[in-house]
Amino acid sequence: MAGIQRTLFSASRNAIRSQFQRRTLPIVVAAHSSYPRLASTMAPKLKDPSLFKQDVCYVNGEWVKAKSGKTFEVRDPATDKLIGTSPEFDANDTRLAIAAADTAFENFRHLTGRERSKLLRKWYDLMVENHDDLATLVTWENGKPLADAKGEVTYAANFFEWFSEEAPRIYGDTIPSSVPGNRVWTIKEPVGVCGLITPWNFPAAMITRKIGPALAVGCTVVCKSPGETPFTSLALAELAHRAGIPKGVVNIITALDNTPQVGKVLTTDPTVRKISFTGSTPVGKLLMKQCSGTLKKLSLELGGNAPFIVFDDADVDLAVSGAIASKFRSSGQTCVCANRLYVQRGIYDEFAEKFAAKVRDEFKVGNGFDGSVTHGPLIHHRAVAKVDEHVRDAKAKGAKALVGGQKMPDLGPNFYQPTVLTGMTGDMAMASEETFGPVAGLFPFDTEEEVVKLANSTVVGLAGYFFSRDLHRVHRVAEHLEVGMVGVNTGLISDPAAPFGGVKESGFGREGSLYGIGEYQITKMVTYGGMGKPLQK
Numbered sequence: 126m127a128g129i130q131r132t133l134f135s136a137s138r139n140a141i142r143s144q145f146q147r148r149t150l151p152i153v154v155a156a157h158s159s160y161p162r163l164a165s166t167m168a169p170k171l172k173d174p175s176l177f178k179q180d181v182c183y184v185n186g187e188w189v190k191a192k193s194g195k196t197f198e199v200r201d202p203a204t205d206k207l208i209g210t211s212p213e214f215d216a217n218d219t220r221l222a223i224a225a226a227d228t229a230f231e232n233f234r235h236l237t238g239r240e241r242s243k244l245l246r247k248w249y250d251l252m253v254e255n256h257d258d259l260a261t262l263v264t265w266e267n268g269k270p271l272a273d274a275k276g277e278v279t280y281a282a283n284f285f286e287w288f289s290e291e292a293p294r295i296y297g298d299t300i301p302s303s304v305p306g307n308r309v310w311t312i313k314e315p316v317g318v319c320g321l322i323t324p325w326n327f328p329a330a331m332i333t334r335k336i337g338p339a340l341a342v343g344c345t346v347v348c349k350s351p352g353e354t355p356f357t358s359l360a361l362a363e364l365a366h367r368a369g370i371p372k373g374v375v376n377i378i379t380a381l382d383n384t385p386q387v388g389k390v391l392t393t394d395p396t397v398r399k400i401s402f403t404g405s406t407p408v409g410k411l412l413m414k415q416c417s418g419t420l421k422k423l424s425l426e427l428g429g430n431a432p433f434i435v436f437d438d439a440d441v442d443l444a445v446s447g448a449i450a451s452k453f454r455s456s457g458q459t460c461v462c463a464n465r466l467y468v469q470r471g472i473y474d475e476f477a478e479k480f481a482a483k484v485r486d487e488f489k490v491g492n493g494f495d496g497s498v499t500h501g502p503l504i505h506h507r508a509v510a511k512v513d514e515h516v517r518d519a520k521a522k523g524a525k526a527l528v529g530g531q532k533m534p535d536l537g538p539n540f541y542q543p544t545v546l547t548g549m550t551g552d553m554a555m556a557s558e559e560t561f562g563p564v565a566g567l568f569p570f571d572t573e574e575e576v577v578k579l580a581n582s583t584v585v586g587l588a589g590y591f592f593s594r595d596l597h598r599v600h601r602v603a604e605h606l607e608v609g610m611v612g613v614n615t616g617l618i619s620d621p622a623a624p625f626g627g628v629k630e631s632g633f634g635r636e637g638s639l640y641g642i643g644e645y646q647i648t649k650m651v652t653y654g655g656m657g658k659p660l661q662k
């Protein structure tokens with residue numbers, strides 16, 4: 126865990142530079158002076174250029190274009206420049222991919238666990254070998270700093286490593302029957318063809334977190350990668366090919382405008398037996414409705430609104446570091462980022478000052494390929510608009526910006542200053558809506574009972590965090606938070622070995638870990654009867 130967290134957040138520690146002078150309020154995070162030069166010359170080079178796949182998707186072991194010939198443009202969020210084009214798959218293209226996965230399933234399901242394990246391990250090894258190129262693609266199309274992208278690729282590869290180790294260890298049970306002379310056992314079988322729909326915020330890791338367990342148990346997949354970040358997924362497909370994954374087992378398809386029709390086919394085609402989706406709650410609900418016609422197995426990892434609670438008895442410096450890591454990871458664009466920071470009144474001012482100082486002194490915003498940059502752009506201007514709206518709303522209702530609070534047009538249209546707001550109140554949009562951006566609003570509270578109630582006063586429940594040194598409180602609060610994942614005295618909880626998932630309208634199902642395997646299996650029960658009485662001595 127510690128190793129993974131180290132890699133995941135290496136940017137936050139290694140690339141941080143004290144660029145800016147301490148000033149009085151409010152502080153504006155300055156533009157990096159070399160940015161315009163970087164933006165105009167930046168065309169990242171891959172060590173292996175054949176990993177960059179344009180205008181083709183990976184179906185049935187082959188690189189194919191959309192039948193219509195249509196493509197869509199993908200832009201670098203840091204520079205707004207064109208990266209390349211990717212196929213605009215439609216319903217018919219998607220059906221062909223499903224058919225390929227269906228044909229492949231008949232053989233793949235019968236490989237031994239050890240054989241599937243070796244294939245996943247080979248794919249993992251190739252991800253490690255091509256680590257730098259994969260990270261370059263992640264930074265290019267997602268914008269996150271290169272050190273963070275490297276952390277993501279390690280995290281992503283670790284899902285293949287983890288599930289390659291699970292594949293040979295898939296056991297059923299023997300169950301004592303209540304009927305004399307009967308024997309009952311269970312067989313764990315792959316559910317079948319799986320439709321995987323993944324988000325742009327982790328262009329590599331959200332794909333491997335789904336494909337890893339699917340292949341480990343013998344399923345085949347059609348994976349629709351996000352329109353914003355298709356190239357990382359297609360590089361992963363190329364590595365699957367090189368790893369010798371049999372044709373049709375892994376199919377990676379892309380679409381932008383056609384995403385709804387591709388999603389419709391995946392969720393309604395009776396051949397697809399399972400959908401796993403990571404994304405927003407409204408889209409999750411729509412997909413669930415669409416799946417109901419064919420009653421597919423479903424895993425939904427949806428939006429969060431994570432409470433991050435700092436009690437008076439916490440180690441304040443540890444809490445500050447935890448809040449920085451949780452709130453500003455990927456510039457606030459993860460489902461598990463702290464969204465509402467509740468700080469107990471006795472330490473509120475101390476926490477606010479130390480937290481704001483770190484943001485002011487140690488962050489540098491800019492192009493993710495600049496090695497000194499700690500925080501990149503947001504994914505697109507719509508994300509910036511939402512963040513800005515939340516900040517304006519909070520300020521209009523009395524919040525004060527200790528740091529930031531503005532767009533950064535001198536860097537480009539997708540940049541927003543990392544922001545710390547104090548004086549937050551329950552009537553502000555940030556109290557109830559997920560911001561998904563680099564803005565931390567600090568809400569004061571008085572009692573444990575009050576803050577647990579506030580933390581739970583939302584329809585979603587993905588992650589929650591709190592900092593305390595009181596052991597009784599640690600147990601009490603961990604048990605009372607209505608979330609699927611709790612971080613105690615840490616802001617980082619992501620780990621291939623740990624079950625990831627939510628409750629309430631954050632969805633259901635668990636990814637990663639031992640529990641992630643079951644999401645792609647059915648449990649078949651066998652009753653063997655008529656054995657008669659036990660042998661007599």
Ligand code: SIN
Pocket residue numbers: 326327330403426458459460461619625
């Ligand atoms: C997510 O934002 O959906 C995933 C975050 C993680 O795996 O840490």
